[in-house]
Amino acid sequence: xxxxxxxxxxxxxxxxxQLIAREILxxxxxxxxxxxxxxxALELSSCQIRFSTDSFVVQPLEFPGxxxxxxxxxxxxxxxxxxxxxxxxxxxxxxxxxxxxxVTLRRVLDALQRAAHQCGVVVATGDTKxxxxxxxxxxxxxxxxxxxxxxxxxLGVEHLVPGDRILVSGTLGDHGMAVLSAREGLQVHNxxxxxxxxxxxxxxxxxxxAPEIRFMRDxxxxxLAAVLNEMVMGREVGxxxxxxxxxxxxxxxxxxxxxxxxxxxVASEGCLVLLCAAGVAEKILxxxxxxxxxxxxxxxxxxxxxxxxVILETSIGGERVVDLPGGELLPRIC
Amino acid sequence: MNYMDGFRRLEAAVHFRARLAxxxxxxxxxxxxxxxxxxxxxxxxxxxxYGIRGFLPEQVxxxxxxxxxxxxxxxxxxxxxITLAGQGVIVATFGxxxxxxxxxxxxxKARAAGxxxxxxxxxxxxxxxxxxxxxxxxxxxxxxxxxxIAPIVAMLDTxxxxxxxxLSLLTAFKLVPxxxxxxxxxxxxxxxxxxxxxHVSAIIGADAYRPYAExxxxxxxxxxxxxxxxxxxxxxxxxxxxxxxxxxxNQYSRVVKAEGNRQAQRLMAHxxxxxxxxxxxxxxxxxxxxxxxxxxxxxxxxxxHGLTLQPGRHNPRCLCGEVLKGKIRxxxxxxxxxxxxxxxxxxxCMVSSEGSCAAEYKYEEC
Ligand code: SF4
Numbered sequence: 054x055x056x057x058x059x060x061x062x063x064x065x066x067x068x069x070x071q072l073i074a075r076e077i078l079x080x081x082x083x084x085x086x087x088x089x090x091x092x093x094a095l096e097l098s099s100c101q102i103r104f105s106t107d108s109f110v111v112q113p114l115e116f117p118g119x120x121x122x123x124x125x126x127x128x129x130x131x132x133x134x135x136x137x138x139x140x141x142x143x144x145x146x147x148x149x150x151x152x153x154x155x156v157t158l159r160r161v162l163d164a165l166q167r168a169a170h171q172c173g174v175v176v177a178t179g180d181t182k183x184x185x186x187x188x189x190x191x192x193x194x195x196x197x198x199x200x201x202x203x204x205x206x207x208l209g210v211e212h213l214v215p216g217d218r219i220l221v222s223g224t225l226g227d228h229g230m231a232v233l234s235a236r237e238g239l240q241v242h243n244x245x246x247x248x249x250x251x252x253x254x255x256x257x258x259x260x261x262x263a264p265e266i267r268f269m270r271d272x273x274x275x276x277l278a279a280v281l282n283e284m285v286m287g288r289e290v291g292x293x294x295x296x297x298x299x300x301x302x303x304x305x306x307x308x309x310x311x312x313x314x315x316x317x318x319v320a321s322e323g324c325l326v327l328l329c330a331a332g333v334a335e336k337i338l339x340x341x342x343x344x345x346x347x348x349x350x351x352x353x354x355x356x357x358x359x360x361x362x363v364i365l366e367t368s369i370g371g372e373r374v375v376d377l378p379g380g381e382l383l384p385r386i387c
Numbered sequence: 388m389n390y391m392d393g394f395r396r397l398e399a400a401v402h403f404r405a406r407l408a409x410x411x412x413x414x415x416x417x418x419x420x421x422x423x424x425x426x427x428x429x430x431x432x433x434x435x436x437y438g439i440r441g442f443l444p445e446q447v448x449x450x451x452x453x454x455x456x457x458x459x460x461x462x463x464x465x466x467x468x469i470t471l472a473g474q475g476v477i478v479a480t481f482g483x484x485x486x487x488x489x490x491x492x493x494x495x496k497a498r499a500a501g502x503x504x505x506x507x508x509x510x511x512x513x514x515x516x517x518x519x520x521x522x523x524x525x526x527x528x529x530x531x532x533x534x535x536i537a538p539i540v541a542m543l544d545t546x547x548x549x550x551x552x553x554l555s556l557l558t559a560f561k562l563v564p565x566x567x568x569x570x571x572x573x574x575x576x577x578x579x580x581x582x583x584x585x586h587v588s589a590i591i592g593a594d595a596y597r598p599y600a601e602x603x604x605x606x607x608x609x610x611x612x613x614x615x616x617x618x619x620x621x622x623x624x625x626x627x628x629x630x631x632x633x634x635x636x637n638q639y640s641r642v643v644k645a646e647g648n649r650q651a652q653r654l655m656a657h658x659x660x661x662x663x664x665x666x667x668x669x670x671x672x673x674x675x676x677x678x679x680x681x682x683x684x685x686x687x688x689x690x691x692h693g694l695t696l697q698p699g700r701h702n703p704r705c706l707c708g709e710v711l712k713g714k715i716r717x718x719x720x721x722x723x724x725x726x727x728x729x730x731x732x733x734x735x736c737m738v739s740s741e742g743s744c745a746a747e748y749k750y751e752e753c
Contacts (some may be wrong), residue, residue, distance in 0.1 A: 297397065313740075362752065369400035369614045371438020376749040379729060 056155040058314040063149070063183025067267040072181065080166040084175040089113045093177035095142055101202035103138035105129055107197040114157060116235035118227070118247030119322075120192055122165035127249050127322055128273070129198035134268040135325065137208055138200030140172055145179040146195040151186045161192065172251045174198065190385070195277070203256070210284045212267040217356040218318030218334035219292060222255050222328045222341055222362065223248060224302040225277055226319035230309060232385075239299045245305040250323030255347050259337050265330040266337075272326055275378045278317040280326055282377050291359035294375065296368045298353045311367040317365075318378035328356065395437075395614055402440050403618040410625040411444020421628050422448045422577050423621065424570075424713050426563065427584030428455030428741025429612050435750035437614040439621075447625055450713030451746075453566045453669060454584055455529045457483045457739035458711055461665040462699025464530075465489030468557060471526050471692060472502030479505045479513040480528035487735045490700040510542035512742050517546065517554035526688040529556040534586035536560045536677060537651035540658050543686060557688040558678055561664055563587050564595055565675035576712055580606035580624035582617070585639050592647025593637035609643050621638050658683055665698055667735065668708025686719040705734035710743050717744040724748055 085093035230245035341347030514529035606627035610620025664676030736744035
């Protein structure tokens with residue numbers, strides 16, 4: 054029988070030590086984790102830090118374009134990035150289900166290691182627990198991250214003024230549709246592929262215009278619709294978005310059409326929404342277009358005076374409200 | 388997707404906007420205002436989703452009709468389904484029905500209380516459930532218009548051929564033409580033109596609307612669901628009215644034939660026969676339902692489980708009935724957006740993905 058996780062792997066005894074020695078340390082042991090201290094000793098050059106945490110419970114664990122491992126790195130790295138920080142350190146807590154095949158765990162940890170390396174973050178501390186079969190869907194991951202704030206950014210929706218531009222760094226809804234297609238076993242030729250990827254380089258690249266950048270967010274759960282609504286809800290300003298400018302990958306769009314889903318409500322995991330003064334929008338776009346993760350960047354709309362409203366100018370030239378998603382669209386996507 | 392994009396072209400939409408404005412001026416010259424009804428809930432949603440109301444001149448009023456099967460289902464049906472779930476039966480249903488209020492509760496509540504309610508995306512999934520759970524009784528909540536009736540009956544046909552004995556249907560099959568007859572006979576309701584449904588028409592055929600044009604002088608256009616289909620359809624309707632030449636214009640001939648889908652009609656006629664039905668908001672309408680013929684009674688969930696359908700009680704302040712008759716716009720209901728919200732719907736029109744209240748709340752500025 055192929056190897057799998059046993060309850061004993063979480064018992065703190067020999068099996069636990071083996072798991073850490075064989076699976077964790079070879080991948081993450083060249084930093085503060087090397088001596089497995091109870092708490093990592095870290096040194097930061099700045100005292101302006103950003104701190105973020107997120108838990109990942111995606112089903113299925115592996116999907117077109119990624120798995121729960123790289124997703125767990127990107128999710129926290131991106132939370133730090135959109136706060137205007139350079140991600141530096143990560144914690145990694147694994148909750149494993151008895152019976153999880155070890156090969157799956159290895160694929161997840163490999164992806165996690167690659168992603169951390171790519172993002173320049175070090176896994177500084179961690180924890181592993183094992184729960185009984187049936188108590189979690191294979192595995193859950195929690196990552197917390199510490200990043201150093203980039204100077205110059207002063208982000209906040211309260212800075213928005215009518216005329217500011219809304220930019221997105223790439224196609225929308227790919228992650229949610231990829232997870233849905235994997236989950237429902239929809240095998241589609243050229244179907245959706247998750248956009249799970251880090252955004253910190255996109256943020257670092259636009260630091261020059263930091264004073265003109267008002268706000269950044271990554272549209273994960275609830276998709277672009279949720280992020281846009283959160284920005285203006287209860288405020289004096291509104292947003293105007295042009296449907297014809299929204300970038301979509303053909304496979305993602307085709308599947309959303311077939312299933313009758315509105316891609317505005319579907320999660321991305323590697324897309325940056327940025328609001329900036331009108332004067333710098335073109336420059337930011339040009340700068341993003343030079344990076345692989347920003348080639349599809351587009352300006353999709355602008356800030357208006359319509360209080361608290363997100364209005365979509367439809368492809369046929371009509372207008373409608375962009376509503377908040379209902380909530381139960383795609384469970385367990387991140 | 389290039390095929391789809393062809394039905395959403397901005398230039399074509401601009402053209403229709405200009406034509407509709409021209410018709411508006413002609414109507415104003417004649418001192419008239421016309422009322423068009425989009426019969427079908429999918430049209431209602433698409434109209435809101437693409438902002439089509441903004442294309443209409445003020446001489447043209449667009450109202451929603453009874454064409455959402457979830458919305459017109461009487462609460463009594465939900466009550467029976469909840470009773471069945473309480474008896475250990477697996478109730479299989481399309482997703483929207485789960486949140487529709489019955490007289491006292493919803494199927495979602497029944498599920499939370501331990502009832503086995505399974506959501507199906509197609510009727511065949513109900514058949515699969517029955518096959519995989521031979522020890523349980525499975526009841527499929529067979530709610531729908533002509534479009535949905537055909538595949539459900541096809542599923543039943545397969546079940547019978549395969550000898551599946553633990554499946555039955557709780558039918559709420561409704562027919563669109565009798566509901567239109569009832570609306571047109573109501574002196575309080577004024578309808579000059581019908582934007583006829585796309586999928587229902589694919590089954591019943593464009594000829595089914597002839598009586599409305601010929602006898603009642605109502606303009607009829609069968610239209611698809613893409614935004615340009617709808618604009619084209621509305622333009623066609625208003626043009627018929629401006630020129631006083633009401634007829635049936637099938638603008639969705641890429642899918643709808645004059646005579647409809649004969650094979651589906653035959654299958655339906657084999658298994659089902661007409662009966663009176665209670666419509667939420669519209670009351671009882673003769674010959675507006677299809678029920679299983681007597682020889683298939685063992686597949687009728689009511690007979691099989693010894694239950695009867697009682698008219699349900701709905702929230703007296705919910706004005707879904709008025710909305711479904713096109714008498715009021717959803718926002719004219721005092722509960723709209725206040726006590727009745729998509730996350731806590733008081734009436735089916737706010738639940739359904741084709742409901743008028745949901746469409747207006749989600750997409751239109753209130
Ligand atoms: S707003 Fe709610 S209560 Fe009012 S008619 Fe619509 S569904 Fe019924």
